[in-house]
Amino acid sequence: MKHFLSVNDVEDIDALVNKALQFKMNPLVSQQIGAGKRIGLVFLNPSMRTRLSTQIAAENLGMKAIVLNVNQDGWMLEFEEGAIMEGSSVEHIKDAAPILGTYFDILGVRTFPGLKDKEADYSEFYLQQFIKYAGIPILSLESATLHPLQSLADIVTIEELFREKRKPKVVLTWAPHVKALPQCVANSFAQWINAWGKADFVISHPAGYELDEQFTKGANIEYNQDTALKDADFIYVKNWSAYQEYGKILSEDKNWMLTRSKLATTKQAKVMHCLPVRRNVELSDEVLDSACSIVTQQAGNRVWAAQTVLAELLKAK
């Protein structure tokens, strides 16, 4: 694995999932493979789970992790080619990234979309420049369009909880939010579940919230949430802003919030969310505080997903 930017960098999803579950049982089994190696974790946006789980994962592999929060304690970066840097940005990515490439063996990068310019966001403008100029393996810590470490942890969680022979019914449902959020988590989950091929996958959202087909192709789209939820084994709750009318909030319909009564027709569905979650906006207290919620287990599995991916990146070096 050269970089880890999407499911397309993965040869065998099942092998990664199994490896993650092995690390969960025995976290320190590969403490030598990262000895003497260093990962830089560059954040252009906030994070709790991704930052900490990747740091713990690195430590479990004997590797050192150093965090740089660009907007708080780094120089403001410029990404525009040919920019005349008279404004607030101090250092060009062309100058900064090669230096990071000499300090680290792997570079993790978090860059959210601006949600203004669809073409720039969907071309992964920022991430691509880190890839181009750092010259070392790049690990996506959530980019403009995808969040692959999250999706791997999500599949690990489904795999460890679902013990029946049939395929689980997995429903990704849109939820209301007060802000316009990226499509990353939803795009990435759809892309991974489709590539995995071991679930009966349904996506439910109000009209206008259709995601980019390059990620959702193969999923059933169901506009009626009640119909979508029927017989569900797993419900993944997530808000995203519109993709077609890019970055817009088109619905504030509170009926889309997942409540306990909506779980009645499911197969005692487990409820997932990547977190952070806005309580009583996206998901009700009664669901989050009940045994249906597996969000803590899901977030815990971020460590094993990150550890598996780091091990793969180290192996390829």
Ligand SMILES: NCCC[C@H](NC(=O)CCC(=O)O)C(=O)O
């Ligand atoms: N890394 C997990 C989710 C990150 C981001 N959520 C957020 O920005 C939430 C912000 C808020 O609730 O104000 C998203 O949806 O892609």
Ligand SMILES: NC(=O)OP(=O)(O)O
């Ligand atoms: N789920 C997730 O990526 O959380 P953070 O934004 O806290 O890293």
